[in-house]
Amino acid sequence: MERHFVFYMLCYTILFHFLAHNEATPWTSRQCQQISNGYDCSGMDLQFIPDEVPNSVQILKFSFNYLPALYNSTFQRLNNLHSLDLTRCGITFMYEDIFKDQPDLEVLILIGNPLVFIASRAFSGPLALKNLSLAQSKIKSLSDIPSDNLAYLEVLDLGGSDIRSLDGLSSFHWQNVNSLQLDMNSIDRISQTDLQPIHNVVGMSISFKGNDFVSIEPGAFQSLNLSSLDFSGCFRKINFSSILRGLEGITTNKLNLGLYETDSNVFIPSAALQSFCKILVTDLDLQLQHFLDLNNSTFHCLEGLKKLDLTRAHLDSLPFNMIGLSNLSHLVLDENRFSDVCNINTKNFPMLTHLSVSGNLKPLGFSNRCLESLRVLEELDLSHSSVKLKGPCCNDQLFGLSELKLLNLSYSLPMVWSSQPFSASPQLEHLDFSHSLYALNDSSPFSNLQSLRTLNLSWSNTSLTNMHIFNGLKTLQLLNLKGNPIQGGVLSHAELFKYVPLLETLILSSCKITAFEENLFKGLTQLRQVDLSENKLVRLSTSGFYSLYSIQLNFASNAIVTVDVGSIMNFGKGSTVDLSYNPLVCNCSNFQFINWVKKNTVKVKHLMETVCNATETRIIDAKLQCEFPVGIIVFIIILVVIIIASAVFCLVRRIRRYSRYTLL
Numbered sequence: 177m178e179r180h181f182v183f184y185m186l187c188y189t190i191l192f193h194f195l196a197h198n199e200a201t202p203w204t205s206r207q208c209q210q211i212s213n214g215y216d217c218s219g220m221d222l223q224f225i226p227d228e229v230p231n232s233v234q235i236l237k238f239s240f241n242y243l244p245a246l247y248n249s250t251f252q253r254l255n256n257l258h259s260l261d262l263t264r265c266g267i268t269f270m271y272e273d274i275f276k277d278q279p280d281l282e283v284l285i286l287i288g289n290p291l292v293f294i295a296s297r298a299f300s301g302p303l304a305l306k307n308l309s310l311a312q313s314k315i316k317s318l319s320d321i322p323s324d325n326l327a328y329l330e331v332l333d334l335g336g337s338d339i340r341s342l343d344g345l346s347s348f349h350w351q352n353v354n355s356l357q358l359d360m361n362s363i364d365r366i367s368q369t370d371l372q373p374i375h376n377v378v379g380m381s382i383s384f385k386g387n388d389f390v391s392i393e394p395g396a397f398q399s400l401n402l403s404s405l406d407f408s409g410c411f412r413k414i415n416f417s418s419i420l421r422g423l424e425g426i427t428t429n430k431l432n433l434g435l436y437e438t439d440s441n442v443f444i445p446s447a448a449l450q451s452f453c454k455i456l457v458t459d460l461d462l463q464l465q466h467f468l469d470l471n472n473s474t475f476h477c478l479e480g481l482k483k484l485d486l487t488r489a490h491l492d493s494l495p496f497n498m499i500g501l502s503n504l505s506h507l508v509l510d511e512n513r514f515s516d517v518c519n520i521n522t523k524n525f526p527m528l529t530h531l532s533v534s535g536n537l538k539p540l541g542f543s544n545r546c547l548e549s550l551r552v553l554e555e556l557d558l559s560h561s562s563v564k565l566k567g568p569c570c571n572d573q574l575f576g577l578s579e580l581k582l583l584n585l586s587y588s589l590p591m592v593w594s595s596q597p598f599s600a601s602p603q604l605e606h607l608d609f610s611h612s613l614y615a616l617n618d619s620s621p622f623s624n625l626q627s628l629r630t631l632n633l634s635w636s637n638t639s640l641t642n643m644h645i646f647n648g649l650k651t652l653q654l655l656n657l658k659g660n661p662i663q664g665g666v667l668s669h670a671e672l673f674k675y676v677p678l679l680e681t682l683i684l685s686s687c688k689i690t691a692f693e694e695n696l697f698k699g700l701t702q703l704r705q706v707d708l709s710e711n712k713l714v715r716l717s718t719s720g721f722y723s724l725y726s727i728q729l730n731f732a733s734n735a736i737v738t739v740d741v742g743s744i745m746n747f748g749k750g751s752t753v754d755l756s757y758n759p760l761v762c763n764c765s766n767f768q769f770i771n772w773v774k775k776n777t778v779k780v781k782h783l784m785e786t787v788c789n790a791t792e793t794r795i796i797d798a799k800l801q802c803e804f805p806v807g808i809i810v811f812i813i814i815l816v817v818i819i820i821a822s823a824v825f826c827l828v829r830r831i832r833r834y835s836r837y838t839l840l
């Protein structure tokens with residue numbers, strides 16, 4: 177009896193052990209996802225609020241469901257609702273008292289519903305509805321929105337509706353509104369009386385983007401004080417002068433008068449810009465516009481302007497001796513057709529701190545001393561402009577830019593660096609030379625850049641055989657060396673990084689690295705992120721790092737087959753490793769590693785892409801064949817012990833009995 181019991185217990189234990197480990201993920205129906213303070217029930221074809229949403233929910237995302245009509249009972253039990261998103265729920269009717277029991281409702285999103293009827297008491301209930309979006313909801317008139325219960329509104333979004341005029345503006349309470357979106361409607365005229373209701377509101381942002389205005393009464397915006405005003409893409413049926421005449425008398429921080437790619441060409445006559453003498457604006461956007469007759473007085477009314485965006489404004493030069501714009505701090509001239517930086521005539525902008533000439537549509541020359549007058553320039557972006565230099569880079573070109581902190585010369589044409597090429601701008605903090613080839617004249621080009629914090633030399637054919645290249649970069653925190661092939665594949669020379677003791681991020685991906693020297697990174701005590709992805713490493717080695725306490729190691733897309741668990745076992749709380757897209761083998765040789773991964777999922781980045789090479793199954797789902805024999809072996813050993821024990825027992829009994837018989 178006893179023997180049988182022990183045997184069954186053993187079988188049961190082993191069976192249970194296996195069952196528990198092979199437990200399939202429980203079948204799950206689609207359910208609302210819990211998010212912080214709420215639930216997300218988007219896109220589930222629901223026609224009512226499901227029971228799993230508790231009464232206490234504060235945030236409910238319910239977009240892409242089906243609620244053709246909203247009644248006083250629809251949300252009745254959700255008394256603590258604070259934010260409700262009903263984007264594209266096919267709502268056509270909104271009846272009375274829908275939110276009667278939701279006093280705390282502040283955000284109501286009704287984007288993309290084909291609303292036909294909104295009862296006058298539809299919004300009654302919430303004490304202070306602040307954010308109401310009716311964008312793309314086929315609203316035909318502002319008067320169709322019951323405004324009685326919207327006294328505390330801060331954001332009203334009516335973009336992409338069918339609104340044809342500003343009639344009905346007067347029925348709203350505008351005191352608290354800071355954003356009114358009327359973009360992509362069909363408003364065709366604005367008169368001074370239309371805007372009377374918002375006259376005393378200060379600091380509002382209004383967007384009329386994409387409306388096809390036919391007329392705007394001159395001075396319609398007179399004495400309005402806004403934070404931003406957007407008239408971009410509004411020039412199909414009205415000329416630039418007429419819009420600006422309408423804006424005369426306004427004060428606004430930002431003004432957008434730009435175009436979009438789909439708009440037809442607009443030509444701004446210099447005379448039209450005279451209206452700016454009666455407009456107070458600090459930040460102006462004129463992207464994609466054409467200037468009809470640009471001359472030295474075109475911008476003479478923009479003395480107060482701080483930021484000007486002339487992206488793709490079809491410019492090949494700016495006038496020599498301009499009047500106006502002398503207070504400009506930010507100038508964006510991206511995607512124009514300058515043949516040389518000199519043609520910008522930057523001495524017109526002595527206060528400039530930020531200049532961007534990115535994506536120039538033809539190779540951009542950079543002649544000597546062109547920017548000399550920009551004494552306070554801090555950021556210069558010449559990226560993607562195929563900058564071409566006549567002489568060596570960069571001291572003659574950067575002459576005078578002693579305050580420069582950021583220089584972006586990525587995607588330039590090949591150039592030669594003089595010795596200490598950046599000594600004209602010794603305060604540089606960020607240097608981006610990605611995708612630009614250069615030839616060195618001196619083994620330590622950065623030796624005077626004591627403030628440099630980020631250096632991007634990716635895809636620049638930088639040779640790391642020059643061990644002194646980083647000499648002087650005492651404060652460097654980020655070094656990007658992606659895409660620079662290492663000769664011979666083995667990264668050695670610990671001296672290379674001895675110059676950059678404060679390095680935190682090192683990017684060495686796509687460098688054709690097959691191995692690196694053990695002590696290469698030992699001196700980098702601050703190292704937090706190392707990207708060695710897309711190389712040819714066959715081994716995950718961590719012994720070369722100063723500390724594994726808090727470090728992010730990226731070994732993705734290498735040739736690592738097995739991982740020695742010892743190399744990652746000592747990872748601290750903040751450390752992670754990325755081993756995705758490696759040909760990892762899922763057999764007993766990797767058993768310990770795979771086990772570690774299963775127990776330390778938070779320390780493995782891109783877990784879903786970390787798969788077994790042969791089967792493409794994810795490492796965490798790998799069925800370990802090594803565990804089975806262990807169980808069986810234990811089982812067999814126990815069985816053998818039992819059999820031997822019982823055999824001995826039987827034998828002893830027999831011997832005793834026999835000896836008893838013989839005694840008799």
Ligand SMILES: *[C@@H]1O[C@H](CO)[C@@H](O)[C@H](O)[C@H]1NC(C)=O
Binds near residue numbers: 248249273
């Ligand atoms: C909801 O509205 C219906 C008809 O409009 C009304 O009879 C009913 O009493 C209302 N229910 C609540 C809870 O207010």
Ligand SMILES: *[C@@H]1O[C@H](CO)[C@@H](O)[C@H](O)[C@H]1NC(C)=O
Binds near residue numbers: 283285307331355
């Ligand atoms: C209003 O709500 C929308 C949707 O939640 C959000 O994107 C927007 O930022 C909110 N606006 C403000 C000013 O809170």
Ligand SMILES: *[C@@H]1O[C@H](CO)[C@@H](O)[C@H](O)[C@H]1NC(C)=O
Binds near residue numbers: 378379401427
């Ligand atoms: C506009 O309003 C701001 C406050 O938002 C105020 O500082 C400024 O003086 C006002 N400008 C005019 C012209 O009223």
Ligand SMILES: *[C@@H]1O[C@H](CO)[C@@H](O)[C@H](O)[C@H]1NC(C)=O
Binds near residue numbers: 415417418445
């Ligand atoms: C702009 O349009 C107005 C009204 O249609 C017209 O009087 C004016 O001459 C136009 N100005 C230009 C520069 O075309």
Ligand SMILES: *[C@@H]1O[C@H](CO)[C@@H](O)[C@H](O)[C@H]1NC(C)=O
Binds near residue numbers: 469471473474
């Ligand atoms: C600039 O152009 C405008 C318009 O063509 C013209 O009236 C003005 O006289 C020109 N100014 C100068 C200084 O050439």
Ligand SMILES: *[C@@H]1O[C@H](CO)[C@@H](O)[C@H](O)[C@H]1NC(C)=O
Binds near residue numbers: 479480481502503
């Ligand atoms: C612009 O700069 C000039 C001096 O160049 C100065 O007199 C004027 O007050 C400034 N205007 C504004 C609006 O800052």
Ligand SMILES: *[C@@H]1O[C@H](CO)[C@@H](O)[C@H](O)[C@H]1NC(C)=O
Binds near residue numbers: 473
């Ligand atoms: C502007 O250009 C005109 C002729 O094109 C010239 O006479 C005038 O001196 C220039 N103004 C300035 C400030 O250089």
Ligand SMILES: *[C@@H]1O[C@H](CO)[C@@H](O)[C@H](O)[C@H]1NC(C)=O
Binds near residue numbers: 560586
């Ligand atoms: C340099 O310009 C490129 C392209 O515009 C951009 O992606 C990159 O982030 C810039 N670099 C810096 C350091 O700002």
Ligand SMILES: *[C@@H]1O[C@H](CO)[C@@H](O)[C@H](O)[C@H]1NC(C)=O
Binds near residue numbers: 617
């Ligand atoms: C390179 O250095 C040599 C010697 O220091 C100097 O004569 C030569 O002009 C330099 N070339 C460039 C392009 O700076």
Ligand SMILES: *[C@@H]1O[C@H](CO)[C@@H](O)[C@H](O)[C@H]1NC(C)=O
Binds near residue numbers: 631656
């Ligand atoms: C250069 O590298 C830095 C840091 O990785 C990055 O922010 C920047 O965008 C890169 N520049 C380009 C042109 O990709």
Ligand SMILES: *[C@@H]1O[C@H](CO)[C@@H](O)[C@H](O)[C@H]1NC(C)=O
Binds near residue numbers: 613637639
């Ligand atoms: C990159 O540098 C190596 C020598 O370091 C040179 O042989 C090769 O031609 C360079 N490639 C380009 C595209 O300049």
Ligand SMILES: *[C@@H]1O[C@H](CO)[C@@H](O)[C@H](O)[C@H]1NC(C)=O
Binds near residue numbers: 737759789790
């Ligand atoms: C990984 O799998 C591919 C094909 O699935 C095979 O060609 C390759 O040899 C495997 N690599 C290793 C290291 O097993």
